[in-house]
Amino acid sequence: MTQSVSARKGSGDWLREALPKIVLSPSLALVLIFVYGFIFFTFYLSFTDSRLLPSFGWVGAENYDKLFSLRAWDIAVNNLLVFGGLYILICCALGLGLAILLDQKIRSEGFIRTIYLYPMALSFIVTGTAWKWFLDPGIGLEAVVQSWGFTSFEFDWIKNRDMAIYTIVIAAVWQTSGFVMAMFLAGLRGIDNEVLKAAQIDGASNWALYRRIVIPQLRPAFMSAFVVLAHMAIKSYDLVIALTNGGPGRATELPATFMYSYTFTRNQMGIGAASATIMLMTIAAIIVPYLWSELREKK
Amino acid sequence: MAGGASDTVVRTGRVSRFVIYTVLIVFCIYYLLPLYVMVVNSLKPLDEIRGGGMLSLPQTWTLAPWGSAWSTAQIGIEATGLRPYFMNSILMVVPAVAISTILGALNGYVLTKWRFRGDTIIFGLMLFGCFIPFQMVLIPMARMLGLMGLAGTVPGLIFVHLVYGIGFSTLYFRNYYAQFPTELVRAAMIDGAGFFKIFQRIMLPSSGPIAVVCIIWQFTNIWNDFLFGASFADFDSQPMTVALNNLVSSSTGVKEYNVHFAGAIMAALPTLLVYIVAGRFFVRGLMAGSVKG
CATH class of the missing domain: 1.10.3720.10 (MetI-like)
Structure with a gap:
């Protein structure tokens, strides 16, 4: 929580610029993985021979x-x-x-x-x-x-x-x-x-x-x-x-x-x-x- | 609902006013009927329900169904009543609501006061995540929870709700902070205040109303969730909704309708209380995602 103080110094310029994005990034990462990554995963599974468990044998549009x-x-x-x-x-x-x-x-x-x-x-x-x-x-x-x-x-x-x-x-x-x-x-x-x-x-x-x-x-x-x-x-x-x-x-x-x-x-x-x-x-x-x-x- | 909203100027006569009130009251009865059915039948012995008396008041008043639903009814294989599952729901809801609200506040702050190229796209991506059918994430999430060692646990459920709650909490705070004068933030920056200081000193003190809206919304949604609970919980980590459904749909033994109704009220009480105490905020939350302007 002290970054904001050091941010005013020259060495902290990069941090100051990046801090908002750093704060946002965990949420964005969660959304990208657990929403979009998972959507892609399920989409991919829909073209595989998965039955009881996910499996990656491609079967096309079957x-x-x-x-x-x-x-x-x-x-x-x-x-x-x-x-x-x-x-x-x-x-x-x-x-x-x-x-x-x-x-x-x-x-x-x-x-x-x-x-x-x-x-x-x-x-x-x-x-x-x-x-x-x-x-x-x-x-x-x-x-x-x-x-x-x-x-x-x-x-x-x-x-x-x-x-x-x-x-x-x-x-x-x-x-x-x-x-x-x-x-x-x-x-x-x-x-x-x-x-x-x-x-x-x-x-x-x-x-x-x-x-x-x-x-x-x-x-x-x-x-x-x-x-x-x-x-x-x-x-x-x-x-x-x-x-x-x-x-x-x-x-x-x-x-x-x-x-x-x-x-x-x-x-x-x-x-x-x-x-x-x-x-x-x-x-x-x-x-x-x-x-x-x-x-x-x-x- | 806007505060200064005005009533209609349409004029109505005596007869039509009578009709209007009658219709409105009939619908009050319609909306209250299931609640009435749940309450009266949870307070009467089973044979009074079986005799076609579902709509009558109890002849013999009894609290036994409540006791049974809370602590002795058969849920799944164990006769524990709903109590442990009620506790599971509380243990699940509190952290999930707290963390998703804090993340939402920070996200909303960044997305409105520290804007950068592409921030609208990021917000759009988060927002779309609120509306996806969760069937689309069930399979990989089950696997992921297993990999993280959280399968079938309350922390696992907390994690799931937190992840899929971020979209809405970000939406609330973003729309709220967008109305907040950016000049104040600019002035503080010029005075040398940093990112967190501005958030803590300027944004947070005025965030009360939207925090209430967000907390109520997340609480209601997470408490009422069934799909994630049914998919990812074990017997000992099931939330209230799943346990209630097990109680009601179990096919063994006598169907104790009065116990089912008592259990249903228990599952409904927390969110109902919140609604009665803070209904205004509940409605604001409902509208925020769906009404323009």
Whole structure:
């Protein structure tokens, strides 16, 4: 910590120049090795015959050929499309709707906001546990409604192969929609009221105000919400494990759970690495343009 | 959220206000329902849950499920309850949060006040590291931890979280320090103050708010992590989330739903408390990475 003193002397000029970079270098080294080095390593493994352990026998694109012909991967990707699409759509719709309602000079707005947002502080494992038993037909919602006398009421989505993926959507929306609401609310608070006042004087209805003036101005908030939600959807792992563990059958497998089971339990590390590579590329396609525009703007 | 933000000028009538409040309250119930389910069912005997009474208040109030979840429930092969795993999580979270926050502060300081050619690229590289699917690093990390002799240990988990936490902590401090007047730093330099002295005397004293944001964010993320814990921990170093999942998904014996709910609340309490006490900072942290301006 005394370098700064000696730095003023002539011999310390080099040190003085270099000190900031020296301070930054451990972090940079960690990131270069553990993010980029590891990405490269996994990428390389996806072209090898690794099974139980990493191995370096080159097999070209064989793992990708196998991956794309696997029914399990097909199911995982389809599930991701259904889950991700609905998740993003419902979160945005719910988030925008609640944000607009909360923006109407609501009494105790702060309190309501706190309630909407608290699920974001929970672990997906906690969320999964709560919803797993709440949606369980034996003890949860179905049993409760039946005990109220509606004996023909049925709600067994979590045990039903065709419907189980929607229970993941339900729990994930519950967890994140409040956050999306907060993003839209921040966007709404940034809108210039003068324009709205002018439009009101011209006799525009509230509906028209929102449709024509407010919502178009929320474009940046929509962009951020999309990027955040899309990358969360692709990375979804914990929630599936806690809620359904990929089942029933393979009904709720997603690429993240596929990668894990092929790599660590089925000893198909090459295929697992290939699936991880596909996940990374999908996320990069969404994140890189976003970060690029953000960093350029701030210059 | 900007402090001076103004409410909308949109006017609403009596009927529509009634509708608005009704909808808002319905959604309050929706968001609170799972928490209510967890709390009431953790306080009732098992047979009350089995009889279709998940939404009712307990007829017989009992703390037994809490005791069981904390100290006697079967986790994996041992009947230790969640207590040791709670301790693991604390031992893991504290150092990982502290170190990643300190590194983030130093990085943010360098990247804004000691700028050099290529610093934006370095920041971009760090930032992208926050968003990668961690599936991409699981295989080499497992090997690396083995090489470093940290496989299956709490220090191993600390290391992993610290490495992947640097990106976000750097992001917070960089964006915060970017608003800080560079003239003050220049003036101090002319007075002969060095790199660390400026950091300690000028930057640190005004870093309180962003440090809170960063610590809360890292704490929440690391406490709630499941993937790294499940991949790199042994039975005796598992964090809370992994132990909770083992408790809930174990297929042997009777499913003690009340114990599961009590365990879930235990896993949720630390982050929930932080959220209730410092929610404002939590929201700021959430927004910092995702909202322009």
